[in-house]
Amino acid sequence: MxxxxxxxxxxxxxxxxxxxxxxxxxTLRTVLAAHGLTDLAVTAELVASxxxxxxxxxxxxxxxxxxxxxxxxRLRVGVWDADPxxxxxxxxxxxxxxxxxxxxxxxxxxxxxRACADAWGVQVPREPGASKGGKLLWADCGHGAVSR
Numbered sequence: 610m611x612x613x614x615x616x617x618x619x620x621x622x623x624x625x626x627x628x629x630x631x632x633x634x635x636t637l638r639t640v641l642a643a644h645g646l647t648d649l650a651v652t653a654e655l656v657a658s659x660x661x662x663x664x665x666x667x668x669x670x671x672x673x674x675x676x677x678x679x680x681x682x683r684l685r686v687g688v689w690d691a692d693p694x695x696x697x698x699x700x701x702x703x704x705x706x707x708x709x710x711x712x713x714x715x716x717x718x719x720x721x722x723r724a725c726a727d728a729w730g731v732q733v734p735r736e737p738g739a740s741k742g743g744k745l746l747w748a749d750c751g752h753g754a755v756s757r
Contacts, residue, residue, distance in 0.1 A: 629661070675689060686747065687748075699731055730747055
């Protein structure tokens with residue numbers, strides 16, 4: 610029996626360490642299992658992995674994985690990092706992402722996020738002196754997203 614009623618949220622602070630994305634994925638699976646949401650694990654882990662892997666090389670400081678379950682049963686997976694620069698096309702319409710050449714070693718992760726998520730977006734604090742600064746990339750995973 611769950612002891613926490615929806616909505617709930619978790620934030621895992623991560624150091625700038627190449628092992629951090631793996632630790633975050635393990636934590637995500639543990640949280641989902643504890644809440645009986647293992648049906649969301651495949652999609653949520655893929656989305657989190659891509660966002661975390663994108664954050665690591667683009668910031669020099671720590672970053673964070675944020676998980677939130679809404680009343681609707683949708684899981685929001687977010688990754689905050691200190692770099693305020695938004696990846697090309699992430700906050701815009703589906704056609705805004707650049708085509709990735711077949712020989713490219715990078716550039717497909719955000720395509721995967723957008724293909725797997727029910728919704729996605731970015732939050733960038735605009736106020737001067739906003740706490741922490743940076744940006745939060747997020748993607749919502751619903752129960753229907755797993756079967757795509």
